[in-house]
Amino acid sequence: MREFMDYVHSAFYEATGWSRDNTYAALNATSDALLDFQTPRGLRLTLSSLASPNFATSYQLGSVGVVDGSISYLFSSVPLHVLLTPQSERVPLPELLRSYRPLSPLPRRADVALQTLPDRDKPASSLLYGRLYLPQSQLEALVVKRITPALQVQFSAVSAQHLRDGGTALGLAQYDVGQYAFEGLASSDGGLLGLRGIYNFGGDADASSSASGAESGSTGNGERERIYGRFSTGGEIYYGTLNKSGGISLGTRFATLPTHKGTPLSATLTLNPLMGNIAASYAVVAGRHCSLATRMEFNVFSYESAWAVGMELWRKPFRRPVPDCDVQRLNERSFQAKLDWRLDEPAVPKPETEPAEPNGPAKPDEEEYAGVLKARLDQNLRIGVLWEGRVKSLLFSLGSGIDLRKLDKPFRTLGLEIQFSS
Secondary structure, three states, X not given: OOOHHHHHHHHHXXXXXXXXXXXXXXXXXXXXXXXXXXXXXXXXXXXXXXXXXXXXXXXXXXXXXXXXXXXXXEEEOOOOOOOOOOOOOOOOHHHHHOOOOOOOOOOOOOOHHHHHOOOOOOOXXXXXXXXXEEOOOEEEEXXXXXXXXXXXXXXXXXXXXXXXXXXXXXXXXXXXXXXXXXXXXXXXXXXXXXXXXXEEEOHHHOXXXXXXXXXXXXXXXXXXXXXXXXXXXXXXXXXXXXXXXXXXXXXXXXXXXXOOOOOOEEEEEEEEOOOOEEEEEEEEEEEOOEEEEEEEXXXXXXXXXXXXXXXXXXXXXXXXXXXXXXXXXXXXXXXXXXXXXXXXXXXXXXXXXXXXXXXXXXXXXXXXXXXXXXXXXXXXXXXXXXXXXXEOOEEEEEXXXXXXXXXXXXXXXXXXXXXXXX
8 A cells, every 4th residue: 555655755746847757767657667566465454643734643553373463654845735635534636546557648848948946936856764673673765855846855864774885875866858758866875877768759749749739648439449649758867886897778668648648558578688678568447447567578598488478357335225125115105195195296406416515526436436456467477466445534555475385385375455544
């Protein structure tokens, strides 16, 4: 299940206008969410709260052989309460649990040269996050700083005794102007240095045809089946200064945009020339309540291959059927009406639409689902099953890892996670 702090972290990017999709690292985000979701282990409880518009806390307690837990704090310089629903009984389940997510719109940069200068009218936004794991005394920290509209830097660190040199640190500088984006990284783990970037074309990436393209992708019966989407291609190169080894990878993705009226889909192809790995993934929204994904991998040097398939199936709330006695009672006149030799008074019809709430119109799609079932299978006959939903004010995640090759003990992992936020 998506943790509350990650939910708040996403709201920070939305509030500052930063796209997490427009990066080479997120090229396979959709297929990975459908095929590589984590199944819980043991029992884990999480209590979270958006204490103020700028400050969030989270406390977690788990039991996997031994009792452990964590304490998390997050501060944002921009208020987040407008862009998220912190109450667990009111948060839309698709927004929190859905694996297939459409691409977010690309930011429009009218003058790229101006994006390298800070905006004096708006102070630079920042995010601070810290998490302490107990009883291991492991500490995680994250700092995000928006310097200009197109430039953002991140610094993350982990301190733990079991790590080499007692911890690791990672610095990341990201530059995003919409049509293209690149980032440089430096890590203390192996002295790693890297550079990766992505370039978009087609769909909303073409500034000259953005308006007409969006219109052609969303209007007209003849354009309904036309695939309107965005192509993204890029690569990364990295080198370890301590171990004297490096690597390179290339990738491309096509994904439909939210304005596309046909079937939403995403297809990705990645290549690692030095290692000889080729991977292709495909994800599609097969129906209103179902999403499917598949991935094939092949190594040209060892001829080894791997595959995986996954799905998520959403369930609507159960509707209580009307008892037969109630139906029969509705078809019969009341006893007093029979005595008066008349028919019952006609029932006053209920209004078709209810008045909107003071905060705005209600969104029926947000409360349409009661939960989601996720499942995956790989070439080693390992199955992952996950059921996520809500009971009253509690969000739950119940899952298990099953190995069909060991039928004597097929259940490798079994766990339950419960979250409550306010």
